[in-house]
Amino acid sequence: MYRCVNSSKCISKHRLCDGMNDCDYKDDEQCSSVNDSCSKYELKNLFKCTTRDLCIHWTSIENGWCDCGYNEYGFCEDEELNIHYIKKHISFPIICDGFTELIPVIIDGRNETDETECEYWQCNNTYTRCNGFWNCLNGADEVDCDQSPILKCPLHHHICVSPDTYQFMCLPLTQANDGNIDCLGATDEPQLCRSNNHELSNVNFHCTTGEYEHCTSYVSVCFNRQCTYKDYDKICDNTLNNNNYCTIRNDKYITVRSDIANFFCKRPIDFDKSPYIYFSLDRINNSIEQITKKNTKIINSSITQQSVIQHQQHCHRGLVVRVWLDYEENLTTETCLCPSSYYGDMCQYQNQRISLTLQFQAYSDSRRTLFAVVVSLIDDSDERLIHSHQQFSYLYVRDCKVKFNMYLLYSTRPKDQKKHYSIHIDIYEKVSLAYRRSFFIALQFPFLPVHRVAVQLNIPRTTDDVERCSNQPCVHGQCIKYSDNPKGITFCQCYQGWSGRYCTIPHNCTCSSDSLCIGILANNRSLCVCPMNKWGSRCLLRSTICHSNQNITCYNGGQCMPTDEHVVSNKKFKCICQKGFTGDRCEIADNKIILSFHRDIILSDSFLVHFIQVIDNAPPTNGSTFKMISINQKTMIIHWSYPFHIAFIQLFNKNYYLITIQKKYHQSTTLVREIQPSDRCPHLNEVLNETIVKFHLLRRIKYYHLPCQGHSPQLSCFYDDNHFCLCNNYGQQRVANCFEFNCIKKFDCFGQSNCENGAQCLQDRSTCPQTSACVCLTCFYGRRCQFSSNGFGLSLDAILGYHIQPHIAIGHQTFVVKLSLVLTIIMTVVGLINSALLMITMNNNQSRKSGCGIYLISTSITSLFTMIMFALKFSILIIAQMTYSINHLFLQIQCTSIDFLLRIGLNMDQWLSACIAIERTVIAIKGISFDKKKSKQIAKYIILILLILNISTTIHDPIHRHLIDDDNDDDNEKRIWCIVTYSSSFQTFNTVVNIFHFLTPSIINLISGLIIIKITSRQRQVVRPHQSYQNVLHQQFQIHIHLLITPIVFVMLAIPRLIISLISRCMKSINDSWLFLIGYFISFIPSMLTFVIFVLPSKSYKQDFMKTYQRHKNAIQARLHLVS
Structure with missing residues (x-):
């Protein structure tokens, strides 16, 4: 809002500078005093002038009046936007072409233009050759261009008219632009009539009038006699008395005019030169665009927009139909078929209606999904009456540019002014009839008889959950929030057989059994959504x-x-x-490029391929694709379905390599190419000296031919921050040819990004892209950059998932998968044996009399539980990625539970070992006064507390875990991943929690062991005073060495994962997975070694184990009747 000066009145910021006085003091139209509103309010409807301190409304742009004022060069920026852009935009093709197009720029105190400092620029080049203009002052770019010359001349000669004989003659190139006028009209000395500033001249004929030399036009010479010539008859055609006869191009005038007249009439004037020249490859005909007008679809309700021959005017915009009342008596009458926008016996009245135009956009996961779109006009009554509706299908690859036009009519004529009307749009997947989302469009001006509405809607992703609500009393339905509605408007989606605002009105659905019944129309008929291959109002008709x-x-x-x-x-x-x-x-095969790389080229795990299409009289288009490099992959296959002329690779270490240049596009070709180090395109910093690189672009670009000439022939291309340049041969020299290319541009798929974790989204083209890919930031990877290797976010899915190849037997999987399977089997078997042996040991009543026994039996349970979960996790991952056959609900449940339970199991193992260490320390301190019964009771409470502590500190893990469907447009793979996504604050919390659970138990174990050794040493010193304390300490250290083994082993096993997660570089790609896989497997080793760590070093536990083992052995032998 804008507050008026000296007033409490506020007006909308969009009413500033609109030509209407809204404030009492008219300060809203004093645009020079509110010019900061352009930046303050960031208004798109205000234009900030650069020539003076002023803001103007967008309606003042190109309105025939210069509101910003003319600059010193005579340009008005609000009336000549295109010219103003051209005069300021530095374009490679116009540099040093002999014509000053750019407005001078002050650089280092000098006025620089596109025609200054041109010593290293060849004026005869791709863009100037045979274009009709003498870009080179001696016309070297135009010699030998005429395929049908009037006079046959030797090579490197110009044709001109002799000022003496008035006959055509051949002029050597060396005599052009030599300061002497050798040709009539000084056609050999173009600088005489050429403007020295940015304004192009509109005259090209030089002559004298008395002692005065001037430039004029050929027509003025002939008809206004502006020059002093003795014999005009030899120069001009006096038979034609028409001042504009040079501009008349019909055959009659060309035949009647003399050869000299045609010669001078054909000469272009500088003013006719195109102000902008586009990138080209040897000025070939690259135009392959076939512009069609197929981007509008008309719904049947507006079919009368087509041109129809009207036989009778009395039907106005309707169709006349002759109806036979009696065929035998030849009785007929005429009636009118009216379009939906009109009614009456002659279609003379307009219907109150809504004219709606819809355009849809879809994210990459829905581009090949067929949608059923149902558009309904509803009111706000309790019946929620559907006055009219339109239904159509939407397929992105077919309809991405389509605008759907339709009329929605009210059920009563005229409409009920007491009701509020709105547009409700439902979107379903056509094949599965799954509900996607709904949209709400409010009618802002209900008083209008014809309401025009145009909107663009984004179909939500498949992963976007339907937002439920509870603010609507939906009796036989569910409350749902509209998509992309900032006001949070909700509605009741009724179950089949119910309708109304709150789903309280029953109705009998008449749709076919395999269709959806989504409402009741005003005529009491069911509104049906048909499945694929069925149609009709009730979906009873089948399409074959x-x-x-x-x-x-x-x-x-x-x-x-x-x-x-x-x-x-x-x-x-x-x-x-x-x-x-x-x-x-699908009859056209895509272009296929098979790439391999020289062994000296250091590759990243992925790269971009840019395709440049050169178009006549238009800027080149840039399409890009993204390619992952799989493990041990030697060759990469890139498919590209669009025309292109240049292709090059961008590695993510800022290295570019040229693939190919083709002047003519060939459809459905296969290119096999090995990229060599010599194909690399260096940055400008590497091929030009530092002084030139620091120049302003207007000065620097004039030296861009030097790298091609100085590094010839090895250099094929180079680039700067705004251009990509090719080196090619032209004439006898090696020259550069550059097009605009932003190498530091960030891609977001034009707001349609499906990528995660701040990744860039790359599309194959800007309009109607068919494929897209995510370019991940460091430490993120996956097709949607959904996996993170930062901190403790690493899971088995992230490390091993992409190594598992779909639909391939386990014996043919990659080495890392087979090795992981073997290790998992070994670790699971060892873990089960370990837990079984520990349970056998604790099956002795004597072993469970103290808290230590309780902790150990709990450890055996948690170790068994952890190893089972570990084996289950690995098995589900292998099966899910190999077959895709596991139920989605089951995958969702295991996703939120197994990793969470694994963390609890691992943490409980470490905490229980710490509790055992503390218990032993207490025993050492209290000695014979230690109360085993009380210790046993306390142990039970501590185990419960530890379980609650672990659950409460890791409960955020299942909350943040979810499944994602990963569809790859490049190789048609579909995968389902279980990922965890944390915000930055939760990531910090998660890291702190994991460090706490890793380090604290290990530190407790280590400190407890040292305390026990010290206390027992003092006790032995009292008993044996004749021994030195050092000797006693050494003996006790040897006796209780097993007390230190446990914490040392735990610390050693915890350190690798801590180092990997906190110190080492993050996992940037799947090729870095070995180190992380080792760390992941190491974390489960403590759960396999509890028997070795706690039982074998202890004499008492070892004896208990042997006793229990012997007892069970004897029992088994007795049962088998093997007792001797």
């Missing part, structure tokens, strides 16, 4: 076009989808092509 003959409809494995019956179209089906094919019927 896709089942008649699949080979005829779609080729190369393409999926056939019938065309929406609600849309006017001349196509009966649409083919969804598999990877590698395009075309209406």
Whole structure:
């Protein structure tokens, strides 16, 4: 809001500088005093002038009046936006072309333009050759260009008219621009009539009038006699008395005019030169764009927008239909078929209606999903009456540019002014009929008889959960929040057979059994959503076009989808092509590039491939694709379905390598290429000296030919922050040819990013992209950058998941998968044996009389539990990634539970070992006064407390865990991942908690062991006073060495994972997984060694084990009747 001066009145910021006085003191229109509002309010409807301190409204731009004022060069920035951009934009093709296009820029105290410092620039180049203009002052760029010359001349000669004989002659190139006028009109001395500033000249004929030399036009010479010539008849055609006859291009005038007249008429003036030149490869015809007008679909309700021959005017915009009342008596009458926007017996009245235009966008996970879209006009009554509706299908690959136009009518005529109307849109997946989301469009101006609405909607991702609510009393339905609604408006989605605002009105659904019944219309008919291949108001009609003959409809494995019956179209089906094919019927094979790299090139785990398409009279288009480099992959295959002329690779260490340059695009080709170190495109810093690199771009770009000439022929390309340059041969020299390319640009898929953790989203093209990929930040990886190797976020899914190859037997999996399987089996078997032996030991009543026994029996249980969970986790991961056959609900449950239970099991093992150490320390301190019964009772409480502590400090893990569906557009793989995503604060908390659970028990074990040794040493010193304390301490250390083994082993096993997580570099790709896999497996070793650590070093426990073992052995032998 803007507050008026000396007033309490506030007006909308959008009303500033709009030409209307809204404030009493008119300060809202004194734009020079409110010019900071351009930046203060960040208004898109205000334009900030650069010529003076002023803001103007967008309606004042290009309105025929210069509001910003003219600058010193005569340009008005608000009236000539394109020219103003061209005059300030530094473009490589216009540099040093002999014409000053850019407004001078003061650089180091000098006025610099595109035509200063051109010593290292070749004026005869790709962009100037044979363009009709003498860009070189001697015309070297135009010699030998005329394929049908008037006069046959030797090479490197110009054709001109002799000022003496008025006949055509051949002029050597050396005599052009030599300061002497050799040709009539000084056509050999173009600098005489060329402007020295940015304003191009509109005259090109030099002559004298008396003693005065001046430039004029050929027409003025002939018809205004502005020059002094003795014989005008030899120069001009006096038979043609028309001042504009040079501009007339018909054959009549060209035939009648003399050769000299045609010669001078054909000469272009500088003013006709195009103000902007686009990048080109040898000025070839690269235009392959086929512009079509297929981007609008019309719903049947507005079908009358097509041109129709009107036989009778009395039907106005309707169709005249002759109806036979009696065929025998030839009795007929005429009636009118009216479009939905009109009614009446002659279609003379307009219907009150809503004219709606919809356009949809879909995220990458939904680009090949067919949606059913239902648009309804509803009111706010308890019946929630559906006045009218439109239904159509949406498929991104088919309809990404389509605007759906439709009319929505009110059920009564006129509409009920007491009701409030709105538009409700439901979106379902056509194949599964799964509900995706709903949208709400409010009608802001309900008083309008014809309400025009145009919106663009983003279809939510598959991972976006439907937002439930509780503020609506939905009796037979569920409360749902509308998508992308900042006001949080909700509605009741009724169960089948119910309708109304709160789902309280029953109705009989008449839709087919395999369809959805989503409401009741004003005429009491059911509103049905049909499945694939069925249609009709009740979904009772079947479409057979896709089942008649699949080979005829779609080729190369393409999926056939019938065309929406609600849309006017001349196509009966649409083919969804598999990877590698395009075309209406998937009949066109994509371009395929098979790449390999020289062994000296250091590769990252992924790279980008940029494809540049050169277009005539338009800037080049840039499409990009992302390629992961799998483990041990030697060659990479890139499919590209769009035309291109240049292709190059971008590695993520800022290295670029040129793949190919093709002047003419060839469809469906295969290119096999090994990238060599010589194909590398260095940065400008590497090929130009530091002084030139620091120049302003306007000065620096004029030296861009030097790298190609100084590093010839090895250098094929180079780049700076804004350009990508190719080195090629032109004439006898090696020259640069540059196009604009932002190498530091960040990609977000134009707001449609599906990537996570701050990753960049890369699309194959800017409009209607078919594929997209995520470029991950450091320490994140995965196709959506969903995995993090920072801190303790590492899990088995993240480390091993991408190594598991889908639909491949275990014997043919990668080495790391097979090794992990073997280690898991070994560790699980050893862990089970360890737990069994520990339970056998604790099966003795004597062993469980103190707290230590309780802790040990608990340790055996937690170790057994941990190893079972570990084996289950590995098994589910292997099966899920190899087969995709596990139930999604089961995967969701295991995702939130198994990793959580594993953490609790591992932590409990370490804490229980610490409790055993503390118990032993207390025994050493109290000696014979130690109360075993009380210790046993306390141990039970401590175990319960530890369990609560572990659960409470790790409960955030299952809360933040979720499944994601990972669809790869590049290789059609579909994976399901269990990931954990923390905010920065929770990440810090999680790290602190894990460090606490790792280190604290180990420190307790170590300190307890040292205390026990010290206390027992003092006790022995009292008993044996003749021995030195050092000797006693040494003896006790040897006796109780096992008390130190436990904490030392735990610390040693904890350190690797701590180092990996906190000190070592993070896991940047799946190729770095070995170190992390070792750390992950090491963390389970303590659960396998509890018997070795606690039982074997202790004589009493060892004896208990042997006794229990012998007892069980004897019992087993007795049962088998093997007692001797």
